[in-house]
Amino acid sequence: MQIKALDPLSPHQAFPNPALALAEPNGLLAYGGCLSAPRLVNAYRQGIFPWYNPGEPILWWSPNPRLVLFPDKLKVSRSLQKTLRKQLFDIYFDRDFPQVIRACAAPRREQAGTWIIPEMIQAFENLHKLGLAHSVEAWQDGQLVGGLYGVAIGQVFFGESMFHRETDASKVVFVNLVKQLSAWGYQLIDCQVSSAHLLSLGAEEIPRAHFQNLLQRLCAMKPVNMAWQP
Numbered sequence: 001m002q003i004k005a006l007d008p009l010s011p012h013q014a015f016p017n018p019a020l021a022l023a024e025p026n027g028l029l030a031y032g033g034c035l036s037a038p039r040l041v042n043a044y045r046q047g048i049f050p051w052y053n054p055g056e057p058i059l060w061w062s063p064n065p066r067l068v069l070f071p072d073k074l075k076v077s078r079s080l081q082k083t084l085r086k087q088l089f090d091i092y093f094d095r096d097f098p099q100v101i102r103a104c105a106a107p108r109r110e111q112a113g114t115w116i117i118p119e120m121i122q123a124f125e126n127l128h129k130l131g132l133a134h135s136v137e138a139w140q141d142g143q144l145v146g147g148l149y150g151v152a153i154g155q156v157f158f159g160e161s162m163f164h165r166e167t168d169a170s171k172v173v174f175v176n177l178v179k180q181l182s183a184w185g186y187q188l189i190d191c192q193v194s195s196a197h198l199l200s201l202g203a204e205e206i207p208r209a210h211f212q213n214l215l216q217r218l219c220a221m222k223p224v225n226m227a228w229q230p
Contacts, residue, residue, distance in 0.1 A: 006033030006060070013039070015048055018062035018208060027063030027208075034058070035123035037130055044151050044158050045219050047212050049192065054117050064208035067191040067198060071182035075202035076175055083168045084175065089138035089145065091176045094228055097128045100135040100147040104161040116161060124160070127151060134228050136177045138169040146170045148177065150190075152228065154219035157181055158190040174201060185224035188214055 004016045011034055021029040029048060033039055035058065043049060043060060052059040076084070101124055105116035127133035132153065138146035146169025148162035157177070164170035178189065178201075191198045194205055 003028060004030045006030050006039075006058075008032060008034045011036040011038045012042070015043060015046055015060065018047055018212060021062045021064070021208075023064075027061040028059060029062050030060040031057045033060070035119060037123075037126055037132070040123060040127060040151070041132065041153065044153055045215060047190070047208065047215050049158070049160075050120070051115055053115060062208060063193055065194075065205040066208055066211040067194045067203050067205055068211060068214075069178065069189040069191055069198070069201070069203040071178050071186060071189065073202045073204070074175065074178045074182075075200065077200070080168065080171055080175070084172060088166075089140050089169060089172055091173065092137045092139060093180070094128075094134050095137050095139075096144065097133065097135040097149065098125060099144055100137055100149050100163075101125070101161075103144065103147060103163045103165075104149065106163070124149065124151075131228065136173050136180075138164075138166070138173045140166060140169075146173050148173055152186075152223075155185060155187045155221045155223055156190060156215060156218050157186055157188075159192070171197075171201070184226045187218050187221075 007013055016030055018029060021027045035050060048060050048062045050058050051061055101121050105121060124133045133149060133151050135147055135149040137144055145166040146164040148159060148170065150157055150159040162170045191203045
């Protein structure tokens, strides 16, 4: 099956139905296009996200099943509860989005490279300026030691990437994010693809069709008491 090529000059172009995504590689739906804000917002609303390596065309994905976390199903282990009680980190929202996304893009020992290339950084910084992309950060002694970023639409937060420089910093950030999103009335966190780390925190896999049905409803609903501010 051939995947669709998107026009880079048509940011409002419709995506193919995610049900048409390839089974192998899992979720590959289209290629090309651009990383403009209208296209990215349109993608996320349909459960589609960009992921590609340097030198490749933009690749758009909608894997099946989809890893998600319902905020009320968050699991916090006893050891993590102890870490949280110690209050080792100062937690901030949107204090330094540019530094967070660049930290997420930094090379890691377990990875040969990074998919968060300069064009991707610029695209998400644009979304941040529009109030759509956000960061959650752990600071210690004035230094950024952990964080994550993602996109917020309606009552859904689409997680993109996280990093840590101190033990458990990214877990503490994630738990704080989930608790705050729950207080704001968010009902769903997209975790994209399965990982043992997120499964241990309560994430679960659901069919893509179910995920899309949730997005159709929840992306159109406003959060309550939302205050994404540094």
